[in-house]
Amino acid sequence: MGGDTNLVLLGEIGAAQGLKGEVRVRSYTEEPADIAAYGPLRNEAGTKTIEISHVRVTPKALIARIKGVTTREAAEALNRTKLYVARDALPEAAEDEWYVADLIGLLAVSPDGAPLGTVAAIHNFGAGDIIEVDRTDGGPSMLVAFSDDTVPEIDIAAGRLVLVPPEEIEASEDGDA
Structure with missing residues (x-):
C-alpha cells in the first residue's frame, strides 16, 4: 500500500x-x-x-x-x-464497535494476561467474524469465532485484547456442570 x-x-x-x-x-x-x-x-x-x-x-x-x-x-x-x-x-466507531483496521496488530492475551499472539486478520466467510491470531509460540495461526465469549475485552488504546480460546471455554463449561 x-x-x-x-x-x-x-x-x-x-x-x-x-x-x-x-x-x-x-x-x-x-x-x-x-x-x-x-x-x-x-x-x-x-x-x-x-x-x-x-x-x-x-x-x-x-x-x-x-x-x-x-x-x-x-x-x-x-x-x-x-x-x-x-x-x-472514517467516523468514530460507536461504543462496542471497532474498525477491523484498528484490531489488526493488537496483542492478544489470555484472561490471566499471558501473551497468546498478535491479531493478523479478521475474516468473515458468511457465518460470522473469525479472528486470526499469529501465535507467539510460533505454532499455526489460531482461528477463533469473534464473539463476546471469546473476545470479552478490547482495549484499542492499550493495544491489546483478551482472547479466550475455545478449549478454555469448553473447559470452564465442563467445570460448571
Missing part, C-alpha cells in the same frame, strides 16, 4: 458494466452504496485518486460511475483496483 499503513480498504472495482464506463464495485462498507460518501479514494499504491460520482444498487451488484471514466475500455483498465481511504477520514 505504498508504505501508508493508515489506509483502510473500503472496496474493490470489478468488471466493466455496459459501454459508457460504469463499473461493478464490491463495497466493504456497512451499507454498500455508502462507499461513494467517503470522497476521493486511493488505489493500493496511493498513486491514483478515484472519485465515485454516482452509484446505483441493483439486485446483483453495486454499479458505479467513476469521475473521468467514460468508456468501457477505461472501465476495464480499473478492474481489480482496490479502493482505500485514510483511516482518519
Whole structure:
C-alpha cells in the first residue's frame, strides 16, 4: 500500500458494466452504496485518486460511475483496483464497535494476561467474524469465532485484547456442570 499503513480498504472495482464506463464495485462498507460518501479514494499504491460520482444498487451488484471514466475500455483498465481511504477520514466507531483496521496488530492475551499472539486478520466467510491470531509460540495461526465469549475485552488504546480460546471455554463449561 505504498508504505501508508493508515489506509483502510473500503472496496474493490470489478468488471466493466455496459459501454459508457460504469463499473461493478464490491463495497466493504456497512451499507454498500455508502462507499461513494467517503470522497476521493486511493488505489493500493496511493498513486491514483478515484472519485465515485454516482452509484446505483441493483439486485446483483453495486454499479458505479467513476469521475473521468467514460468508456468501457477505461472501465476495464480499473478492474481489480482496490479502493482505500485514510483511516482518519472514517467516523468514530460507536461504543462496542471497532474498525477491523484498528484490531489488526493488537496483542492478544489470555484472561490471566499471558501473551497468546498478535491479531493478523479478521475474516468473515458468511457465518460470522473469525479472528486470526499469529501465535507467539510460533505454532499455526489460531482461528477463533469473534464473539463476546471469546473476545470479552478490547482495549484499542492499550493495544491489546483478551482472547479466550475455545478449549478454555469448553473447559470452564465442563467445570460448571
